[in-house]
Amino acid sequence: MKVTVVKNVLDANNRIAEENRKLFDQHKMFVINLMSSPGAGKTSLVERTIVALRDKYRIAVIEGDIQDTFDADRIAKLDIPVVQINTGGACHIDGNMIRETFPAFDFSKVDLLIVENVGNLVCPAEFKVGENIKVMLLSTPEGADKPAKYPLMFQESSALLINKIDLMRYVDFDLEKAKRDSLALNNDLKIFEVSCKTGTGLEGWIDWLTKQIDAFKK
Amino acid sequence: MHELYLAESIINIVSDHARRDGFKKVNSILLSYGRLSCIESKTLTFAFEVQSKNTPAEGAVLVFKLMPASIHCFSCEKDLEVIAHTGICPACGGAEVMLTAGTEELQILELDVD
Numbered sequence: 001m002k003v004t005v006v007k008n009v010l011d012a013n014n015r016i017a018e019e020n021r022k023l024f025d026q027h028k029m030f031v032i033n034l035m036s037s038p039g040a041g042k043t044s045l046v047e048r049t050i051v052a053l054r055d056k057y058r059i060a061v062i063e064g065d066i067q068d069t070f071d072a073d074r075i076a077k078l079d080i081p082v083v084q085i086n087t088g089g090a091c092h093i094d095g096n097m098i099r100e101t102f103p104a105f106d107f108s109k110v111d112l113l114i115v116e117n118v119g120n121l122v123c124p125a126e127f128k129v130g131e132n133i134k135v136m137l138l139s140t141p142e143g144a145d146k147p148a149k150y151p152l153m154f155q156e157s158s159a160l161l162i163n164k165i166d167l168m169r170y171v172d173f174d175l176e177k178a179k180r181d182s183l184a185l186n187n188d189l190k191i192f193e194v195s196c197k198t199g200t201g202l203e204g205w206i207d208w209l210t211k212q213i214d215a216f217k218k
Numbered sequence: 219m220h221e222l223y224l225a226e227s228i229i230n231i232v233s234d235h236a237r238r239d240g241f242k243k244v245n246s247i248l249l250s251y252g253r254l255s256c257i258e259s260k261t262l263t264f265a266f267e268v269q270s271k272n273t274p275a276e277g278a279v280l281v282f283k284l285m286p287a288s289i290h291c292f293s294c295e296k297d298l299e300v301i302a303h304t305g306i307c308p309a310c311g312g313a314e315v316m317l318t319a320g321t322e323e324l325q326i327l328e329l330d331v332d
Contacts, residue, residue, distance in 0.1 A: 001331050003235060009227045009249075009324040092220075123220060126256065151303055152256060155317070184305020184313050 013127055016095035020130025027107040030213045031115065033129055035153055036137035037146075038119030041163040043071045044196035045137060046114055050078050052206045057111035057213065062101055064093040064118045071116065081105060092123035095130060112213060121146065125153040132216060133158040138182075140164045140173035147181035154182050158212075159190040161205060166195040221258060224324055225265035229275045231326055236274035241331040244278035248329070252322035253287040254303055283327070287320025 008014065024031050036042050043063075050059055061082040063071040072084035083101040085093060093115065105113075115131065117124040125134070136157040138146055141164060147154045154160065160182055168175065175193070182189055190208060194201035232244055251257045259282045270276045288299045293312025300308060300320075307315050 001241070003239065003241075003329040003331055005231065005235065005326045005329055007231050007326045009224050009231070009326060012227055012230070122256070126220070148304060151254075152321075155303075155321075180313070181305060184315060185303065185317075187314075187316070 010126075013095050016099060017128035017130045020095055020098055023102070023107070024113070024130055024132075027110065028217055029107060029110050029113050030216050031113045031129075031131045032209075033115050033117060033124070033131035033134045034137070035117045035121075035124040035134060035157070036119060036139070037121050037142055040119070040137040040139040040142065041196045042116050042119070042137055043074055045161065045163065045194075046075060046116055047078065048196050048199070048202055049114065049206070049209070050075070050080055052202065053112065053210070054078075054080070056210070058109050059112045059114065060105055060110045062093075062098065062113065062115045064097070064116060066090075066118065081110070087118055091118055091120045092127050093117050093129055094127045098129045111217070121150040121153055125156045133212065135159045135161070137161045137163050138178065140168045140175075141171045144174040144178035144181070147178060147185055151185050154185045154189065157186070157189060159192065159205070159208065161192045161194050163194055163196055165193045165200060166198050221261040221265040222269070224257070224262055225269045228266060228280075228326060229270050229273050232275040232278070232329065233273055235329065236331075239331075241274075243332040244275050245330040245332065246279040246281050247275070248281045248283065248327045249324060250283040250285055250322065250327055251324045252285045252320040253301070254317075254320040255323060257324055278329075285319065285322050288318050289315045290318050291315050 034042050059080055061075045061080055063084045067086050069084045072082045075082040083104045085097050115129055134157045136153050179191055192201055192205045263280050266280055286299050290297050291307035291312050292314035294310040296309050303317050305315055306313055
């Protein structure tokens, strides 16, 4: 006997992500899902973004790592509410892990929530957490072949920050190829060339992000 | 990608149906996914075999329907099936290419049950 089912196997996660999204909407919270390889500079970008925007928005951060609280400790030093998720081996954050952090926050006092995902170019792109936008970092030492090798994250993201642009001359990074291949995958991708160490190019990212948040809050 | 998670989710969906419809045995489960959706059918089959022990889904054969990936090229206006998405049109080499199919998430379509 045949039984027709037609059910998305990722539905369980999508449903939780949608519930998270509804809660974020109620509080008019803008949520970023920040993704990259390990070591591309996510935490440095979060620090820079906090310093640039903390007078304009009330910011909170969720840090995702396999283990340790090193990143959360860095954020806590800036006196920003932060929760560390230790995934204990899982290679990405999913909607349910985000939901479990909710008791730790007072969302009526948050305008911008940054979720720093586990460093990984593959899986985080496949699991929604309830974000408004996905943002990814690609650092120059990783090489310009990453869009071609890991297309999904480039397709799913709204913005790409090419980080460690100050190292480009030492690491043989083909900037034009990286940009061309990224845009070929995602024509709407907004690309910023930055250095989170020196601060180069970050004003473009901050301006763009401010516009996204203000448009959402209207 | 996350074959253990997917296998668990499949078993949950099948168990729900078994409870509701009262069937005893699942012979096969028909699944579909897009070619570019990062699913490893062999890994998923292995994960499913291990995890379905002592559930209503135990013993079911997973049957996969692979949905093709295709692009539309804005330079030559062709719609073409592709194996990988590189952003370059395989026909004319143009770079203004849009992916039109191939990233469909894993779905259960049909169960064969007794």
